[in-house]
Amino acid sequence: MPLASARAIVGEIEIVEADPAADRRKLVEIADWCDRFSPFVTLDPPHGLVLDITGVSHLFADASGNGEEKLLAALCNALRKGGFTACAAIAGTAVAARALARFAPGTVAAPGDEAATLAPLPAAALDLDVKDTTALRRAGLKTVGQVAERSRAELTARFGKEMVFKLDRALGKGEKPISPRRILPAFSAERRFAEPVVSEDMIAETLHGLAGSLAAIMEERGKGARRLEASFFRSDGVVRRIAVETGRPLREPGTIAKLFRTRLDALADPLDPGFGFDMVRLDAVHSERLVPESVGLEARPDDDKEIAFLIDRLAARFGSHRMLSFLAQDTHIPEAAGVAVPAQHAPDPTVEWERREPGEPPRRPLRLFAKPEPIEAVAQVPDGPPVTFQWRRLRHRVRKAEGPERIAMEWWQGEDHKPTRDYFRVEDETGRRFWLFREGLYHHETMMPKWFVHGLFA
Amino acid sequence: MSPLARKLAGTRQLLDPILGESRNFARAPLGHDAADAMLRGGLARDALHEVFPGDASAAASGFTLGLAQRMRGHKRLLWIRQDFAALEHAEISPTGLAELGIDPATVLLLRVAHAEDALRAGADALSCAALGAVIVEIPGNPKVLDLVASRRFALGAQAKGVTVFLLRPGAEPQPGAAETRWRIRSLASADHDDWGMPRFDAELTRNRHGELGRWAMEWCCDERAFNPAADSRAVAAAPAGRTLAPAEPAWRRAG
Numbered sequence: 001m002p003l004a005s006a007r008a009i010v011g012e013i014e015i016v017e018a019d020p021a022a023d024r025r026k027l028v029e030i031a032d033w034c035d036r037f038s039p040f041v042t043l044d045p046p047h048g049l050v051l052d053i054t055g056v057s058h059l060f061a062d063a064s065g066n067g068e069e070k071l072l073a074a075l076c077n078a079l080r081k082g083g084f085t086a087c088a089a090i091a092g093t094a095v096a097a098r099a100l101a102r103f104a105p106g107t108v109a110a111p112g113d114e115a116a117t118l119a120p121l122p123a124a125a126l127d128l129d130v131k132d133t134t135a136l137r138r139a140g141l142k143t144v145g146q147v148a149e150r151s152r153a154e155l156t157a158r159f160g161k162e163m164v165f166k167l168d169r170a171l172g173k174g175e176k177p178i179s180p181r182r183i184l185p186a187f188s189a190e191r192r193f194a195e196p197v198v199s200e201d202m203i204a205e206t207l208h209g210l211a212g213s214l215a216a217i218m219e220e221r222g223k224g225a226r227r228l229e230a231s232f233f234r235s236d237g238v239v240r241r242i243a244v245e246t247g248r249p250l251r252e253p254g255t256i257a258k259l260f261r262t263r264l265d266a267l268a269d270p271l272d273p274g275f276g277f278d279m280v281r282l283d284a285v286h287s288e289r290l291v292p293e294s295v296g297l298e299a300r301p302d303d304d305k306e307i308a309f310l311i312d313r314l315a316a317r318f319g320s321h322r323m324l325s326f327l328a329q330d331t332h333i334p335e336a337a338g339v340a341v342p343a344q345h346a347p348d349p350t351v352e353w354e355r356r357e358p359g360e361p362p363r364r365p366l367r368l369f370a371k372p373e374p375i376e377a378v379a380q381v382p383d384g385p386p387v388t389f390q391w392r393r394l395r396h397r398v399r400k401a402e403g404p405e406r407i408a409m410e411w412w413q414g415e416d417h418k419p420t421r422d423y424f425r426v427e428d429e430t431g432r433r434f435w436l437f438r439e440g441l442y443h444h445e446t447m448m449p450k451w452f453v454h455g456l457f458a
Numbered sequence: 459m460s461p462l463a464r465k466l467a468g469t470r471q472l473l474d475p476i477l478g479e480s481r482n483f484a485r486a487p488l489g490h491d492a493a494d495a496m497l498r499g500g501l502a503r504d505a506l507h508e509v510f511p512g513d514a515s516a517a518a519s520g521f522t523l524g525l526a527q528r529m530r531g532h533k534r535l536l537w538i539r540q541d542f543a544a545l546e547h548a549e550i551s552p553t554g555l556a557e558l559g560i561d562p563a564t565v566l567l568l569r570v571a572h573a574e575d576a577l578r579a580g581a582d583a584l585s586c587a588a589l590g591a592v593i594v595e596i597p598g599n600p601k602v603l604d605l606v607a608s609r610r611f612a613l614g615a616q617a618k619g620v621t622v623f624l625l626r627p628g629a630e631p632q633p634g635a636a637e638t639r640w641r642i643r644s645l646a647s648a649d650h651d652d653w654g655m656p657r658f659d660a661e662l663t664r665n666r667h668g669e670l671g672r673w674a675m676e677w678c679c680d681e682r683a684f685n686p687a688a689d690s691r692a693v694a695a696a697p698a699g700r701t702l703a704p705a706e707p708a709w710r711r712a713g
Contacts, residue, residue: 306588307534307566314568314579322569326552326562338552340567349563353556358680361655362557366523367516367548385709392514399646401709402653425653431646432515433656456548458520458558458656458677 020046030084031181032239035231036279037075039188040180048101050094052180068108076106082237091117095169099125099144114172119145126170132159144170185283186223189213196235196276203232203271203280207260210282211253224249224290230260232271233279240271244316247308247344249290255309256282259316266317311343320344328353333410334423334454335368363405363425365435365455372452375436382449385424386436391453396428404438419446425457433457483637483667484619486529488675489683496662496671497638503529504619505637506612511627512643512661519550520558521642521658522593522623524677524684527560529621530590536566537593538579544569546597547627558656559679573600577607584614584622595625599632608634631663639664645674645687652710655679657687 007013023046031049034041040052053071060074061067068090079086089100091109099118100107103125109117118125121144123136135158141147147155148171156164189210197203207230218224229243244259264271315323324340328351331337338353356362377386385401403424419440427433435455440446483502487494494500501507507525511518526535537550552562568583570576573596580594594611596603608624612635615622624636631639645657654676661672674687 303533303588306586310536310583310586310589311566313582317582318568318570318575318579324567324569326555326565326567328552328562334553338556338562340549340552343566353562354553356557356559356679361653362554362679364551364553364557365516366520366551366554366558368551368554369548370544394514399708400653427647427653429646430513431644431657431659432513432517433644455551455554456516458516458523458554 023047029237030079033233033237034075035182035239035281036233037071039182039184039283042179042181044098048098050098052094053090066108072106072108078237092172093169095127095166096172099127099170102127109172112172114170115145115148118170119143119148123147126163126166128159128163128166132163135159183285185229185285186287187214187217187221187225187284188281189217190279190281192279193277196273196278198273198276203264203273203277204257204261206280207282208253208257210280211256214256214282214284215251215253218251218284218287218290222289223284223287224251225256225284225287226250227284227286228256228259229283229285231281231283232273232277233281234274235276235278236274238274242267242271243285244312245320245344246312247315249288250312251290255312259312262313263316315342315344327351331410332407334364334407335370337364362457365433366458368435368455369453372437372454375451375453377436377438377451379438383422385426386451389436389451389453391434396432396434398426399429400427401425407437423454488525488528489678489681490673490675490686492686493660493662493671493673493675493684496668497665498668501525501529501621502637503621504616506608506615506622506624506635508624508626508631508634508636508639508664510629510631510639510641510663511625512641512659515644516548517644517656517658518625518627518642519547519595520656520677521640521660521675522625523555523558523560524682526591526593526621526623527682528684532564533588533590534564534566535560535591535593536568536583536589537595538568538570538576538583539595540570540572540576540597543595543597543627557679558677559682574602577602577610580622581610581614584611584618584620587618587620589620591621591623593623593625595627597627597629599629603632605633605635608636611635612637636664637666638662648688 003015027043027045027047027049031041031043034049034051038051038053038056042050044050057067057071059067060071062070072088072090076086076088087101087105089097089105089107091097091100091114092111093114096109096114096118099121100109103121107117123141123144124133125144126147136147141150147167152164155167191206191210197206225246226249227243227245229241232240242263244263250256311323320342323343325343325346326338327341327346328338328349329336330351373391375389375391377389379386383404385403386398388395388397401424404422406420406422408420409418421437421439423435423437425433426436433456434453435457436451436453438449438451440449484504485498485500486503487500509518509522550567555562555565568579570579576594576596580592583589583592611622611624641661641663643659645659647654647657656677658675660675662670675684676687678685
């Protein structure tokens with residue numbers, strides 16, 4: 001209806017611009033919330049959601065059975081309370097359910113009964129493109145039932161294969177699997193509360209209990225969790241998800257609960273229970289085979305376990321990108337020879353650390369600047385070490401120097417050719433030791449070589 | 459036992475680790491005989507130690523690593539650093555660790571945003587007896603690092619036997635529960651000598667259970683022990699700030 005006509009009917013009308021982006025965000029929010037009915041939720045933009053409720057409806061059943069109707073009612077009621085107008089239906093296929101939701105909301109099609117349930121609906125319910133819908137109407141096929149009666153060959157000749165597939169799916173034959181929005185967890189445990197819970201202790205206890213259930217199912221399959229996610233469903237529809245990662249497959253409930261406690265303590269915006277959570281779910285989003293430990297092979301297996309737990313705890317509190325371990329790299333470029341990687345995800349080392357030469361003093365500095373700092377240096381001979389240099393506004397007089405150690409940049413890596421570096425170990429008059437380099441070969445690569453300080457020796 | 463006596467005994471139990479009066483420390487020798495003698499057999503393992511850099515070099519970090527290496531045995535070492543420290547004082551280089559004789563695979567690094575986090579992480583780490591030593595690097599004198607925080611570290615170290623080192627670049631010493639406190643400067647190589655092992659002018663400025671001293675030490679990267687630095691220009695005779703101007707630097711061609 002044009003705005004002018006609307007205004008003509010109702011004088012005082014509030015006008016709001018359409019905001020598809022906000023609509024979409026809201027839809028995602030509702031999808032998150034729908035997670036409590038089934039983990040298998042997918043968006044059907046602009047206004048729809050599809051839930052695969054295979055194997056969940058019995059959770060809503062009461063003495064009289066028919067869990068599906070109860071589920072549908074619970075979903076619609078909850079959405080209505082949230083201020084939404086919802087049309088929903090249940091059927092054996094997504095296409096059928098979609099058609100019913102739009103043209104006969106509230107219907108629950110019994111399994112195998114889709115064709116009969118859909119038959120009286122207008123042909124538009126098939127959701128074909130406008131051209132095809134018009135063509136069906138002109139041909140006198142007004143309802144889905146009438147269309148379904150025609151022979152498939154006839155329909156294929158007129159409308160193409162796609163239309164026939166769609167028709168079949170709508171009639172409950174054949175199914176196009178829906179793809180879930182979120183990765184389905186391998187293992188999951190949840191707890192619903194009759195009365196929403198608010199207290200921290202209760203939440204901690206619930207997580208501990210869920211971790212226990214999760215551990216039991218993971219143990220049956222010989223798995224341990226590498227990434228766990230706790231979802232807190234607030235009674236007003238807000239869902240908060242909190243994840244912890246582990247360095248090795250884990251399933252001890254106590255440890256899992258402790259990791260979550262640490263994570264919850266460290267949240268910048270704490271978990272806000274509002275009027276309480278009515279459901280908590282714990283998922284093992286990512287799991288791996290947990291090999292039973294062989295005791296006795298390692299000197300102190302407990303030590304490794306304890307360290308792994310400490311790493312997990314610190315990573316949960318400060319973020320896994322901050323808890324690092326060192327990994328040797330196969331390169332001779334000083335700043336790349338060793339990298340710090342998240343300790344939880346550190347791959348097994350493929351490269352050994354370079355052995356130090358016995359009897360030799362350190363050839364590499366303990367502290368290395370990520371970015372070499374430029375210095376002003378004065379050298380006596382073009383390829384010699386500096387006599388004095390100025391770094392961070394202080395002048396250093398070189399008392400001792402060793403070098404040069406020539407390190408060519410790896411020209412086979414990348415396109416930009418970096419100049420060769422001549423490294424010197426120098427000691428100033430107070431005994432401070434620096435790792436300096438001159439960038440560029442004099443005469444060959446540059447006439448004005450630049451000097452940098454790259455590291456500090458102990 | 460009367461209630462009062464019991465209360466007193468309880469208080470005593472609480473205070474003893476802080477005052478350290480009636481306590482036998484597990485000690486590990488540094489390798490430097492004179493210093494070990496002054497420390498009554500070595501540095502206390504289950505205690506807090508503070509290291510203050512005396513100059514803008516990596517000497518104090520190297521010295522702290524050396525101490526930590528002596529204390530930790532085969533257990534792992536955790537280094538907690540503030541992001542600011544990495545910017546100002548450069549990153550810890552694993553190849554540098556390896557060159558000092560410390561296996562980088564046994565060292566963990568935790569980066570934290572500020573001093574408060576560093577303290578919390580330190581406290582967390584001390585509950586893990588599988589760690590050998592923890593180095594907490596906190597630049598300057600943040601307010602949160604007060605007497606209480608320091609005592610907490612000392613008690614934590616005692617509880618699980620994990621040695622804690624507070625590395626304090628750019629900080630002024632304050633009252634605290636540290637068992638020992640060191641001020642570390644670089645020590646110039648002996649004249650006409652080759653470039654040698656890392657050398658330190660190590661000054662023990664506080665020692666709860668013994669006297670103070672100042673020694674010239676050398677870290678032997680092969681033995682992983684401190685040795686007396688041979689043929690050094692007398693430490694006491696080289697006041698900081700004195701400039702030596704050799705005619706021309708000794709340059710050994712190497713590489």
